Amino acid sequence: MDNAVGLAGRLMAAARLEQTSEEDQDGHAYWNLVREAAEGESGETALRCGLGLLASAEVLERKVGCNLVRDVAATHECLRGEAATALMALAEVETEACVLHALVIGLGAAQDPRAVPVLVGLSGHEDTEVRHGVALVFGTLNSGLPDGPDVRALIRLAQDQDSEVRNWAAFALGFQLEQDTTAIRDALWKCTTDEDDEVRQEGARGLARRHDPRAVPLIAHLLDSDDGSQIFTLDAAEILGVPELLPSLDAYEFDASQTDRAIAACDPVRRARLEDDAWAVVVELERLRPGIGAALSSPRYDSVHRMRVTHRETVDASYAAAALLARAGGDPVRAAELVVADLTASPRSGPQTDGLSETPA
Secondary structure: OOOHHHHHHHHHHHHHHHHHOOOOOOOHHHHHHHHHHHHOOOOHHHHHHHHHHHOOOOHHHHHHHHHHHHHHHHHOHHHHHHHHHHHHHHHOOOOOHHHHHHHHHHHHHHOOHHHHHHHHHHOOOOOHHHHHHHHHHOOOOOOOOOOOHHHHHHHHHOOOOOHHHHHHHHHHHHHHOOOOOHHHHHHHHHHOOOOOHHHHHHHHHHHHHOOOOOHHHHHHHHHOOOOOOOHHHHHHHHHHOOHHHHHHHHOOOOOHHHHHHHHHHHOHHHHHHHHHHHHHHHHHHHHHOOOOOOEEEOOOOOOHHHOEEEOOOOOOOEEEHHHHHHHOOOOHHHHHHHHHHHHHHOOOOOOOOOOOOOOOO
16 A cells, blocks of 8 residues: 555656546546545545645646545545645645646535635636636535625626636526525526526526526527527426426427426426325325324425425435335325335335436436
């Protein structure tokens, strides 16, 4: 097993080979080595190696150090604080854009809220890749404040000169963050007129998640535009769940499965049936297993299909109601029996995930 010095030597050899090799332009060998080193044992050797490289006078070594520290933070939660502290210290003196970009991504992996001011400071950097990294990271590492400095930075980045920066900022503002303010809605509204198609869709979806009435005609227009790449738009229609979108959805000819889900969410009859059936599962669970603590929840920013049936008998027990009912052939009684069967089969674990959960587009 390498010590920190030996590991640094191997990493730098791989990094320099990546820079000069024409056969491995994506750096697979280098990144595989970084990942392997970070995952090894407790991560301590990799972290010591990474911290040493951060102090180097050579640009490439500092960049490699950021990459390694990032993977250590992503793999070993107990080392995230130390990793974040080192990266924030480097941010105070670093001037090379390529290192700053790697540093930003590393702070995202560390998930330390102390880094928010550092990222805000870098959100106005002249380098596009650095700003892009900040927009990407703020989707998962943020203050949680409705008008926090990170939110204001994202609003600025949503009007960036680079379309990819705008796209990630719009995605973070609209889909990843749950804050709902006039400033955020105004920023998303501006995104809906962007020259970039994905930015427009992200703006419309972000407004839909906040159930802004302006989103309804926007989503209808996007569905009517004859563009087959409307996955975000279908997601927005499903979240809105309003009958005004049914004519556009009925005429939509792409992605039949998700289109049907959106139609089911917007059709008052089908929507009511799903809600009733999901509640019937909860009632039946309490009858079959009194005191199970079954409940039905519906996320504020999600569609009716993401209602979840939960109970307190196992850790993190959660079933996507629509998927559970589909597994049971649409029968609420059978769905409740399946949950009880899962508990009987594996009393100490959570529910099976195959066919039971749904992920956003």
